Each structure stands twice: as structure tokens, then as C-alpha cells.
Amino acid sequence: MTTPSAIKRDLRIAVLAARRALGDASTGFDAALAERLPELISPDAAVTVCAYVPMTGEPGGPELPGRLAATPGVARVLLPVLLPDRDLDWARYEGPDSLVPAARGLREPTGRRTGVTGITFADLVLVPAVAVDRRGVRLGRGGGSYDRALARVAGDTPVIALLYDGELVDEVPAQAHDQRVGGVLLPSGLRRIPG
Numbered sequence: 001m002t003t004p005s006a007i008k009r010d011l012r013i014a015v016l017a018a019r020r021a022l023g024d025a026s027t028g029f030d031a032a033l034a035e036r037l038p039e040l041i042s043p044d045a046a047v048t049v050c051a052y053v054p055m056t057g058e059p060g061g062p063e064l065p066g067r068l069a070a071t072p073g074v075a076r077v078l079l080p081v082l083l084p085d086r087d088l089d090w091a092r093y094e095g096p097d098s099l100v101p102a103a104r105g106l107r108e109p110t111g112r113r114t115g116v117t118g119i120t121f122a123d124l125v126l127v128p129a130v131a132v133d134r135r136g137v138r139l140g141r142g143g144g145s146y147d148r149a150l151a152r153v154a155g156d157t158p159v160i161a162l163l164y165d166g167e168l169v170d171e172v173p174a175q176a177h178d179q180r181v182g183g184v185l186l187p188s189g190l191r192r193i194p195g
């Protein structure tokens, strides 16, 4: 039987292989994504953004936290710290020197942690994803971390996944625990997903 988790696993393998095949071409797509960040934030606001430090090959590129912090209207950027039970703690981005290599190919912030409820302070949540479908069902790395973290976010807080073109797919099999996203930011533009 082809179970939802087997379909998710195969889709994850296919997208991650396609990302590896992009090689240096991803740099241009990451720049295109970064140029679209101002579309998400009113320049005269003072918002808290929960974001992430892209791993090698992941949309946004290594400069994402710095680019976000420099975006007009952003007051602070919170970044995830993977806990032993795979839940997410959060700490503020305080410049490139405040990030250190961590487990599983991650880079994580070293500053004071907010606890797992830090994500509730966010006015905007940018999430990593491997793929998203047209209903907003998100495929991640398979740890279930964002399913837990996003369950704490108020329903009116925008949750946007960053993807490369082609990663907004027809269908990701939905499981009961899956938290949906409200839109995707692609190099070609922002697509809001009607709730």
C-alpha cells in the first residue's frame, strides 16, 4: 500500500535531489526571493519575524536572516533551535557571528532563548518547506517540528513557506497533524493560498 508517509518520503527525496542539481543556480533564485521580502512587510511597521537559517540548497540561501533583518519594517528576527524532542525553541538573530553550526547540518542562534512559545510573538512566520500543495499542505524535513510550532500561532498570523519554482505541487498527502501555510513565496512571486 502506498501510505501518505511513503508518498511524502518519495516527494522529499525527489525535491531534495532537484535542489542539489540546481547547484550554483540557486544563488540567483535566493536573490530573487530576497528581493520579494519587502512585499510581506509594511515598511513603517516594527514586526517580529520568525524565520530560519537555510541549510545548503534550501530556498532563501545563507543570507536570509541578514536580509530579513535589514528589510524596512522588521524589528527583530527569531530563529529556531531544534530541541532534543524535535520541538522548536527560538532566539534572536544578532548578526552572522551569532550563528553556530549545530546538529543535522543546521546553523542556530546562540542568544538567549524565548522557549517554545517564542513563535507566538511573531507577526509573520517564514517557514522552510520541501514542497507545498495548492491547499497549503506543507511537506517538511519529516521531523514534525513545524507541525508542533505552527499549532501555537494565532490563526490571523501569516505563515509563508519559501520555495523554488516547481515546488508548489498539486498534492501533498494531508495527515491529521499537518499544519497548513497561508501562502508561498517563490522567485516568481507571492502566491496566497485562500483559507
Ligand SMILES: Nc1nc2c(c(=O)[nH]1)N(C=O)[C@@H](CNc1ccc(C(=O)N[C@@H](CCC(=O)O)C(=O)O)cc1)CN2
Pocket (backbone or CB within 6 Å): 052, 053, 054, 055, 056, 058, 080, 081, 082, 088, 104, 105, 106, 128, 129, 140, 141, 142, 143, 144, 145, 146
Ligand atoms: N533551515 C532549516 N532549519 C530548521 C528546519 C528546516 O527544515 N530547515 N527544521 C524543520 O523542521 C528544524 C530542524 N529539522 C531538521 C530535520 C531533519 C534534518 C535532516 O534531515 N538533516 C540531514 C542532514 C542535512 C545536511 O547535512 O545537509 C540529516 O540529518 O541527515 C535537518 C533539520 C528546525 N530548523
Ligand SMILES: Nc1ncnc2c1ncn2[C@@H]1O[C@H](COP(=O)(O)OP(=O)(O)OP(=O)(O)O)[C@@H](O)[C@H]1O
Pocket (backbone or CB within 6 Å): 008, 138, 139, 140, 141, 142, 143, 144, 145, 146, 147, 148, 175, 177, 178
Ligand atoms: N504535534 C505533534 N507532536 C508530536 N509529534 C508530532 C506532532 N505533529 C507531528 N508529529 C510527528 O512528526 C512526524 C513527522 O511529521 P511530518 O512528516 O508531517 O513532518 P514535516 O512537517 O515534514 O517536518 P518538519 O515540520 O520538521 O519540517 C510524524 O511522525 C508525526 O507523527
